[in-house]
Amino acid sequence: MRYTVQIVGVGGQGVLLASMVLGNAAMDMGYKVAMSEVHGMAQRGGSVLSTLRFGDDVISPLEANGSADLIMGFEPAETCRNLPLGNKDTIVLMNLDPVLPSMVAAGFEEYPDVDKLKQAVLEQNSNLYTLDATKIAIDAGKAVAANAVMIGAVAAMRGFPIPKETLLKSLMEQVPEKFRDLNVKAFEMGYSAMS
Amino acid sequence: MPNLLAEGGRQLLLGNEAITRGLIEAGTGFASTYPGTPSSEVGNILEKISSDAGMYFEFSTNEKVAMEVSAAAASSGVRSFVFMKHVGLNVAADPMMTLAYAGIRGGMLIMSADDPSCHSSQNEQDNRYYSTLALIPMMEPSTPQEAKDMVKEAYRVSEELSLPLLFRTTTRVNHARGVVDLGNKAEPKTVGHFDKDVARFVNIPAYAKQNRVRLLDLYGKAQELSEASPLNYIEGSGDIGIITSGVSYTYVREFVKGVSVLKLGFTNPLPEKKIADFVKGKKFVIVVEELEPFVEDQVLRICAQNSLNVPVYGKRSGHLPRQWEFSPDTLKGINELVEVESFKEPMKKVTVELPSRPPTLCAGCPHRGMFAAAKKAAGTSDVIYCSDIGCYTLGVQPPFKAADFIICMGGGAGAAGGFAQSTDQKAIAFMGDSTFFHAGIPPMINALFNNHKVVIVVLDNRTTAMTGHQPNPGTGRDFGGVSTEAIDIKKLVEGVGVKFVEEINPYDVKAATKVMKDALEFDGVAVVISKCPCPLELKKQKQLVIRKVVVDQEKCVKCYNCVRTIACPALFKGKDGQITTDPTQCIGCGMCANVCPTKSIEVKQ
Numbered sequence: 001m002r003y004t005v006q007i008v009g010v011g012g013q014g015v016l017l018a019s020m021v022l023g024n025a026a027m028d029m030g031y032k033v034a035m036s037e038v039h040g041m042a043q044r045g046g047s048v049l050s051t052l053r054f055g056d057d058v059i060s061p062l063e064a065n066g067s068a069d070l071i072m073g074f075e076p077a078e079t080c081r082n083l084p085l086g087n088k089d090t091i092v093l094m095n096l097d098p099v100l101p102s103m104v105a106a107g108f109e110e111y112p113d114v115d116k117l118k119q120a121v122l123e124q125n126s127n128l129y130t131l132d133a134t135k136i137a138i139d140a141g142k143a144v145a146a147n148a149v150m151i152g153a154v155a156a157m158r159g160f161p162i163p164k165e166t167l168l169k170s171l172m173e174q175v176p177e178k179f180r181d182l183n184v185k186a187f188e189m190g191y192s193a194m195s
Numbered sequence: 196m197p198n199l200l201a202e203g204g205r206q207l208l209l210g211n212e213a214i215t216r217g218l219i220e221a222g223t224g225f226a227s228t229y230p231g232t233p234s235s236e237v238g239n240i241l242e243k244i245s246s247d248a249g250m251y252f253e254f255s256t257n258e259k260v261a262m263e264v265s266a267a268a269a270s271s272g273v274r275s276f277v278f279m280k281h282v283g284l285n286v287a288a289d290p291m292m293t294l295a296y297a298g299i300r301g302g303m304l305i306m307s308a309d310d311p312s313c314h315s316s317q318n319e320q321d322n323r324y325y326s327t328l329a330l331i332p333m334m335e336p337s338t339p340q341e342a343k344d345m346v347k348e349a350y351r352v353s354e355e356l357s358l359p360l361l362f363r364t365t366t367r368v369n370h371a372r373g374v375v376d377l378g379n380k381a382e383p384k385t386v387g388h389f390d391k392d393v394a395r396f397v398n399i400p401a402y403a404k405q406n407r408v409r410l411l412d413l414y415g416k417a418q419e420l421s422e423a424s425p426l427n428y429i430e431g432s433g434d435i436g437i438i439t440s441g442v443s444y445t446y447v448r449e450f451v452k453g454v455s456v457l458k459l460g461f462t463n464p465l466p467e468k469k470i471a472d473f474v475k476g477k478k479f480v481i482v483v484e485e486l487e488p489f490v491e492d493q494v495l496r497i498c499a500q501n502s503l504n505v506p507v508y509g510k511r512s513g514h515l516p517r518q519w520e521f522s523p524d525t526l527k528g529i530n531e532l533v534e535v536e537s538f539k540e541p542m543k544k545v546t547v548e549l550p551s552r553p554p555t556l557c558a559g560c561p562h563r564g565m566f567a568a569a570k571k572a573a574g575t576s577d578v579i580y581c582s583d584i585g586c587y588t589l590g591v592q593p594p595f596k597a598a599d600f601i602i603c604m605g606g607g608a609g610a611a612g613g614f615a616q617s618t619d620q621k622a623i624a625f626m627g628d629s630t631f632f633h634a635g636i637p638p639m640i641n642a643l644f645n646n647h648k649v650v651i652v653v654l655d656n657r658t659t660a661m662t663g664h665q666p667n668p669g670t671g672r673d674f675g676g677v678s679t680e681a682i683d684i685k686k687l688v689e690g691v692g693v694k695f696v697e698e699i700n701p702y703d704v705k706a707a708t709k710v711m712k713d714a715l716e717f718d719g720v721a722v723v724i725s726k727c728p729c730p731l732e733l734k735k736q737k738q739l740v741i742r743k744v745v746v747d748q749e750k751c752v753k754c755y756n757c758v759r760t761i762a763c764p765a766l767f768k769g770k771d772g773q774i775t776t777d778p779t780q781c782i783g784c785g786m787c788a789n790v791c792p793t794k795s796i797e798v799k800q
Contacts, residue, residue: 101555
């Protein structure tokens, strides 16, 4: 068994925390884990990519292009930008709530229609699952819990090798105690949205 | 969060966390650094846990000083660890070169965290050459677990040779994460005694000449240790050989089948006999390493010396690139030679045009105001913007375009003097507060000394922001049981005799513009200190006061001066042309309100 998740999004969205939750859950399952993270300059509002690989015998912290089993897209444009990380059979989970880049915000560039972004994925891949993770998180209590919504959604993905309970336990261990209830609620809402 | 002081067990650790744990298991008593990615997390962790670990730790003013304080500790018998990013070792190279002549007593590791692909760096130099230049031993781990374990072995070798050891990592080791089994903690020795030995520690020519011979002898001994080291080992069998080290080993190990692999962890001096024995009888050998053909060229030499007529493939043969970091995909370069796992066909890039998303200055970042003021003051005059290493490097982006020349820490101010002297253009140098203390003071004094007419802008955001908010001399320190006072930049600048020194608040862009105009007209060295704390740091300290900003749509004349000059990510220009603010990002700094000609933007108290 060998499984690769490519987590893509924007600095500040909680991509690193999500990768820690998934990684620790994989370790709890007894798998070997190899991950790669982006730190430093790119975190200042730039595109962020975190690679998580686990299985019986993994050691490489990076994955070949095309070989992702799951692309966990925290943001629609970033999901599309990173599509070559997966292949036609890759499961693509995409948060439909955009984070506007500063040049778009200032009116110098345009953000594409989200439906077009969805279409762009579907042209090459029929395993696209979408949700409004940020909106769900706001319903759960706070927009920052969008990463917990995404993790809950991953738990519902077909063939994902880590059971829901293990992911939830790992999430609870990774977040501060005072945000635990919020995160659990967001996780469950993400799970329900996908099942 | 991982607990690096745990008694044992198994944790999912970042390479830098694993290395820090390695220090605790090795009984390191003294650590020093100047922060730089990809090494920064080690310092951030030690800032928090060094006193609980019983270790002394400091953020030094720059890498050179960090090297010197650690050298002194190790010379007194205390195990020391100095760490920095690759370009930091250029700064620290001067003490390192002669330190090798003197050697040390307690073990000393010099961690150079290289950054192939320049993820957060200005170049991708291969610091392995420093080990051959300085004639010091070098080790390179491949994974977080190996990195932790290697620290202990590296100290053992350093002490056996009485030489500092280059512990060389790369981004994909420092920022890889993996399962790490913890070992036992050791009791650190933090206080030693410096036993004087003039012939060793005072390298005047007469002694240096002798120490050069001594060093070459020790280098020979290092060669024997490398030959016998368990860090250099063979996996698999077959008549095709791969020699590899660092993170490249993980790609080979997982994705290349049916080869014999010589994995090198002790990479200077190389185990020449082991390599010759490995190559002997092979059909051919491939060297898989990132950046320069450091191992490959030595393998070619070893083959020649041993009359081995075995082809050596790698960079010199054009199979593997010299530029940028490797990944599993890089192995496609050798799949005509060996069996590389076949990767799935990647999806194509989407045809929809995607907006760019480069890293950018944060909402409410005071640098925005200072750049806006400098640009406004310069107007259409021909100004060269010399910038430096820090968040403000991002000022290169539009609309600021406030970076025309960047080379290294403190380099902007030095270059500004040169431009002022050798061109008819005006030169403005930007540098951060931490950069000012690191390498900014000598070029400022140089400009004064040589009468260069430059404007030096110190972007004093009260922290070393880019690398994760470390303290610097301008903030004072308050951790690890040591408290010191902040050094006042303005007083320091006045103290050396700069006649034009002004402190401004960058959120008041109009006032800052006026000061910049005066500075540009000043006949001499002008220093402008833009003093305003980084909002991210304030947020971390729970001291950020967020104010609400409202745009009066009736009064707004849609001149877009706000987005064109400040370009804050919290300012939105809607499809209807209306300017609004994003309350989730906006901190209410008021820079946009300050530049609004019709006073349509209001900051509510």
